[in-house]
Amino acid sequence: MTLLAQADDGPSCYGRLTNEWLCWDYVVDYRPEIVEATTQHVAITIVSVLFGLALSFPLALLARRLPRLESTVLGVSTGLYTVPSLALFPLLVPFTGLSATTVVIGLGLYALTVLVRAILEGLRAVPEEVRESARGLGYGDGRLLLRVELPLAVPVVMAGLRVATVSTVALTTVGSLVAYGGLGNLIAEGVQSNFRAQLLTAAVLCVALAVLLDVVIVAAQRVLTPWTRTAG
Amino acid sequence: MDVLLDALAYLRDADSWTGQGGMLELLVQQLLVTVTALAAAMLVGLPVALWLGHLGRGGFLAINISNVGRAVPTFALLAIFVAGDAWAWTGGAFPGTGTVGPYGRAGISTLVALALFALPPLITNAYVAVREVPPEVRESARGMGMSGWQQFRRAELPLALPLVMSGVRLALVQVWATATIAALVAGPGLGRVITDGFFRTDYGKGIAGAIVVAAVALVLEVLAAAVQRWLDPVRRAARTGERAVSPEVSTLEPAAREGG
Numbered sequence: 050m051t052l053l054a055q056a057d058d059g060p061s062c063y064g065r066l067t068n069e070w071l072c073w074d075y076v077v078d079y080r081p082e083i084v085e086a087t088t089q090h091v092a093i094t095i096v097s098v099l100f101g102l103a104l105s106f107p108l109a110l111l112a113r114r115l116p117r118l119e120s121t122v123l124g125v126s127t128g129l130y131t132v133p134s135l136a137l138f139p140l141l142v143p144f145t146g147l148s149a150t151t152v153v154i155g156l157g158l159y160a161l162t163v164l165v166r167a168i169l170e171g172l173r174a175v176p177e178e179v180r181e182s183a184r185g186l187g188y189g190d191g192r193l194l195l196r197v198e199l200p201l202a203v204p205v206v207m208a209g210l211r212v213a214t215v216s217t218v219a220l221t222t223v224g225s226l227v228a229y230g231g232l233g234n235l236i237a238e239g240v241q242s243n244f245r246a247q248l249l250t251a252a253v254l255c256v257a258l259a260v261l262l263d264v265v266i267v268a269a270q271r272v273l274t275p276w277t278r279t280a281g
Numbered sequence: 282m283d284v285l286l287d288a289l290a291y292l293r294d295a296d297s298w299t300g301q302g303g304m305l306e307l308l309v310q311q312l313l314v315t316v317t318a319l320a321a322a323m324l325v326g327l328p329v330a331l332w333l334g335h336l337g338r339g340g341f342l343a344i345n346i347s348n349v350g351r352a353v354p355t356f357a358l359l360a361i362f363v364a365g366d367a368w369a370w371t372g373g374a375f376p377g378t379g380t381v382g383p384y385g386r387a388g389i390s391t392l393v394a395l396a397l398f399a400l401p402p403l404i405t406n407a408y409v410a411v412r413e414v415p416p417e418v419r420e421s422a423r424g425m426g427m428s429g430w431q432q433f434r435r436a437e438l439p440l441a442l443p444l445v446m447s448g449v450r451l452a453l454v455q456v457w458a459t460a461t462i463a464a465l466v467a468g469p470g471l472g473r474v475i476t477d478g479f480f481r482t483d484y485g486k487g488i489a490g491a492i493v494v495a496a497v498a499l500v501l502e503v504l505a506a507a508v509q510r511w512l513d514p515v516r517r518a519a520r521t522g523e524r525a526v527s528p529e530v531s532t533l534e535p536a537a538r539e540g541g
Binding site: 128130132133134135136137138139140142143212215216218219220222223225226233236237239240245248249251255256259260263 | 284351356459464466
C-alpha cells in the first residue's frame with residue numbers, strides 16, 4: 050500500500066466532499082483514536098484467548114480421564130458454536146453489563162471450542178510407547194503430563210491456538226455492539242457516518258493484527274519445540 | 282431472570298412472528314441468504330480445492346490463502362460493501378445497500394461477504410479429503426488403467442466425499458450463525474431482532490432472537506449430518522450390496538469461525 054501524503058496546503062482527502070478510501074491524513078489526524086482502538090483490540094483478543102485456554106486445559110484433561118464425559122464436553126463446546134457471536138452478547142449483558150468482560154467471556158467461549166479439541170488431539174498424538182518408557186523411568190501421572198505429554202502435544206495445540214487467535218481477532222469487531230469492539234468501534238462509526246478512510250484503515254489493521262499474532266505464535270512454537278528443528 | 286421470561290413472552294407472542302419484518306419473514310430471508318452464499322462458495326471453492334488435492338500440488342498455497350481469509354472480519358467486509366455509493370462505478374451491478382429480489386436490504390453485499398467467509402472451511406476440508414485417500418487406492422485405480430479424470434471421478438471423489446461433506450456442514454452452520462452480523466449494517470435476517478432488542482434495551486427480545494438463530498442452527502446441523510450419513514460411500518455400498526473400500530478418515534477440526 051502506497052499512501053501519498055497530501056501537500057499541506059491542498060485539500061484533505063477526507064471531509065464532507067472528498068471521501069477517499071485511502072487517506073494518510075486520516076491516519077495522521079486521528080492517530081490517538083486509532084492507537085486507542087488498536088490497543089483495546091489487542092487486549093480483548095489476548096485476554097479472551099487466554100481465558101479460553103485456561104478453561105480448555107482442565108476440560109480437556111477431564112474429558113481424557115473420563116471417556117464418558119468426552120462426548121459431553123465436545124458436544125457442549127460445539128453447541129456453543131452454533132450461537133452467533135452477536136447473540137451471545139445480549140445473553141451476557143444482563144449479567145455483566147456493557148463492559149469488556151461481556152466481550153471477553155463471549156469470545157473466550159468461542160476460542161474454547163477449538164482449543165479443547167486441539168488439546169485432546171494433541172495428547173492423543175503422543176505415542177503409547179513414549180508413555181510406557183516414561184512410566185518405566187518412574188514418572189508419575191503429574192510429571193508425565195507436564196514433562197512428556199504436554200511438550201509433545203505442543204505442535205497440535207499450537208495449530209489450534211493459531212486458528213483460535215486469528216478468529217478471535219476478527220470476532221472482536223462484533224464487540225462494537227456493546228461499545229467494546231476495539232477496531233470494530235471504528236468500523237461501526239465509519240458505517241454510521243459513511244467515513245471510508247476510517248472503515249478501510251480499521252479493516253486493514255484488523256487483518257494486519259491477525260497476521261502479526263499468528264507469526265508470534267509460530268515463533269513461540271519454534272522456541273518451545275527445539276527438537277523439531279534438529280530433525281535431520 | 283426476568284429477561285428470560287421476557288424472551289419467552291416474545292417468542293409466544295404471535296405478533297413477533299407474523300407480518301412485515303416479523304421473525305418468520307426474517308428467518309426465511311436469512312435461510313435464503315445462507316443457502317445462496319454457501320452454494321456460491323461451493324461452486325467456486327470446491328472444484329479448485331478437489332482438483333488441487335487430486336494433483337497434490339498447490340495445496341499449501343490454497344490452505345494458507347484461506348487461513349489469511351479467516352483473518353478478514355466479516356463485519357469489516359460488510360461495512361466496506363455498504364459504504365454509501367461506493368459501487369457507483371459498477372453501474373449498479375453491485376448494489377451496496379440496494380434491495381435485490383428476496384434478499385432484503387444490502388442482500389447482495391451480505392451474500393458476497395458470507396460466500397467469502399465460507400471459502401476457508403470448504404477449501405481446507407476438500408483439499409485434505411482428497412489428499413487423505415489411501416495411496417494404494419490411487420495405485421489400484423491407475424493399475425486398472427484409469428485415466429487421471431477416471432481416478433478422480435471413480436476412486437478419489439467417492440472416498441473423499443464424507444470429509445468434503447463435513448466441511449460443507451461446518452460452513453453451513455457457521456454461515457447461518459454469522460449471517461446475523463448483517464444486522465450491524467442494517468442488512469437482512471434475524472440479526473435485526475437481536476440488534477433491535479439490544480438498542481432499545483429490550484433484552485428479552487434480543488435473547489428471543491438469539492434463541493431462534495441457535496435453534497435453527499441446530500436443526501441445520503442435524504439435517505446436514507443426516508445428508509452426510511446418506512452420502513457415505515461405505516454405507517451406500519452396504520445398501521446397494523456393492524463392495525467398497527473404507528478409508529479410516531477422521532473428521533477434521535471444526536475450523537474456527539470468524540465473524541466480526
